[in-house]
Amino acid sequence: MPNYKYKAMSETGAPVSGVVAAADEAQAMQLLAARGLIPQSVRAGGSDAAEGGGGGLALLQTVKPQELILFTKQVRTMVHAGISIVNVFRIMEQQAENPLMRRTVSAVVQDLKQGATLYDAFSRHPKVFNELYCAMLRAGEISGNLVNVFDRLIYLIDHEYKVRKQIVSALTYPTIVLVMLFGAFLFLLTFVVPKFAMLFESANIDLPLPTEICIAMYKGLVAYWPLMLLTVVGVVGATSLYVRTPPGRLHKDRLLLALPLVGPVFQKGAMSRFASIFGLLQSSGVSVLASLDIISRTIGNAAVSRVFDGLGEKLREGRGISAPLRGSDYFPPMVVNMIAVGEESGNLEEMLSEVAAHYDYEVEYQVGRMAEMIGPLLMVALSAVVGFFALAIFMPMWDLTKMAH
Template identity: 35%
Template sequence: MAIEYQYKAKNKEGDLISGTIEAENKSVIARQLRDKGYYITEISEKRKALDVGEFLKMHKKVKLKNLAVFSQQFAAMIDAGISLVDSLNILVDQTEHRRLREVILKVRDDVETGVSLADAMAKHPAVFPQLYIQLVKAGESGGVLDRILNKLADHYDRQDELNSMVRSALYYPAVILTVGIIVVIFLVTQVVPQFVTMFQDFGSELPLPTRMLLAISTFMQSYWWALLLAFIIVLFILGRFRGTPAGKEKTDSWILKMPVIGPMMRKVYISRFSSTLAILVESGVDLLTALAIVEDVVGNKVYGEILTKARVRVREGSNLSDPLQESGEFPAMVVQMISVGEETGAIGTMLNKVSTFYDRQVEASVDGAISLIEPVMIVLLAVMVGFVAISIVTPMFDMFQQF
């Protein structure tokens, strides 16, 4: 895919010239200009006018599924004997994700100039995480890049599936509750006021639920902007608090203590820890480097701090299982399997077994969480809508009884 570049150069007479050329990369342009006898001073990609749609596409996050598909295709090409540069060229045409395609182009340009694949990917940490870079480096040094890429594809597929299950458990109650709140707000602000005049003309004292509902309705109609502003401020404060190291550790600790959600998320973190550490160790990455990567991948500050302390202890000569056991956040079964793996030299195998076991546990926890949350949501919505219905119907019955 051709890209438009701007160039500045000096001709044989020493005059400064500039212009634009479409080419696949900078090296093609440099070769063309040198053939004309020009001395190149600058080559840069031409900036286009800001397009909101293009901007959003370029900054769209590269998801785990995108990395999994990219790795599968890359592995198939390497296994077929296609060179790195040719493989990357093909991937540029096959990749639909705009941001990932642009990054592959830059990686290809670097590889063409002699940079290793891992080092070229390391220039784009927002797309290729440390786990990916370290494993690619191990695959290049061991001559097993295709096997490593297949492992990465399986790993990211597995993580994407796990994340999807968790999202289904978390989004379901959130959507139901949001719909319920919208319905109640509609009833309170649009339906209830229709009855206000009728109730006031009735003249008798209204029941307590009706008076409460009328007060809520009046307040929401008069001060809806204040409620919206307060909601935005609370979200902003929580976001800022979550953005601090202490805030992230505190909120991550709260997540682990939440009923139903806490035990499920604990299993997710343990599965993520064990599967990531397994693929790193089995690919030849040393344990200390592997632990440093897992600290960031695990996704919970509490577990990240435990792994940081564990890495220090391992560096001092301790077994990995000892600090994990002392933390109290890892189940005895996990600690025992890691301990057996350390003694037998098969820690990667044991970690894979732990990960497989906890993947099943997460699936069961998601089903259990949904089955528990669903009736709670139904009862909550029934109480909210029921309160509105009773508040409206009760004075109407009183009116009918007087006629």
């Protein structure tokens, strides 16, 4: 169905613009009138109201976790106060500072006025509200307890933001050191080595192996730097495109989980996310099969997500959750055993909460341990680079000194 870009006036006289999907211009006018809008202009073209507008800049717009947390808290407060859902999101539309959020909430308001459910209205905007967020809203609508669902969403978004922030902060220091290490290597190779190379060649002395290696690397860099640059850009570009494909994402996530020091952090983070999401979905009344399907698409790691493939069929056979997870490489025995106890005792939600709390601590501990171990390793690497160039420069200098005497 084609899109029609429109400009209209709301019931209060405020100007409104956006995009509506309709069979033709006449139907677009009817849809706008049904929303209580007075059409001023309607023309073919445009993209989704939540993600269009602003041209290419709209593609770069995002909603940060902090903004989503604040949005959810404000909605929860107003719903708890008894304000109608449509009026809640009208107020949120007026208060939104993020352009993408404002357009999204505006589209949600229009859908709600047409009789759409919260799940339907929110699920049309996956760029802002992921599948898990929408599934929680659907559970809240079915149970009639939206306030409780918003409380859980606030906890979940905040929890995931903190875990992600811990991992990023732990990787920031080694990344900076590696960049500086590479910069020091290039500086020594391109500015320091050439000056001494000219001196050593004019002295006509036998050069030690480190010096010969440095001079060969310098000459290769000068002669082939365009080819090297193109190769690096090509490899980075091809890798970036590949990891966006399903097989590439799977290989990347498997590699991350297999890396020493870093791998355990990602694995424990995935376990924390799994237990948190699963527990919240169970406490919200979502069925086990539906919960696992949602987790498979929202856990954020393709390798761990693959474990859930075919799990629904095994559940229908009455094998439970813990038994199929036992053979997985990514689910530790503690997680599997806690789930098994929860299944047998009927307290799965409580066990998952315990697992989430444990792995929150594990992530924090592992991040600290990784930072402690990476620091000395990077210092050893930096010392090795500087030491190699020092040998390459001072060994011939020592030979020159002996010749002078």
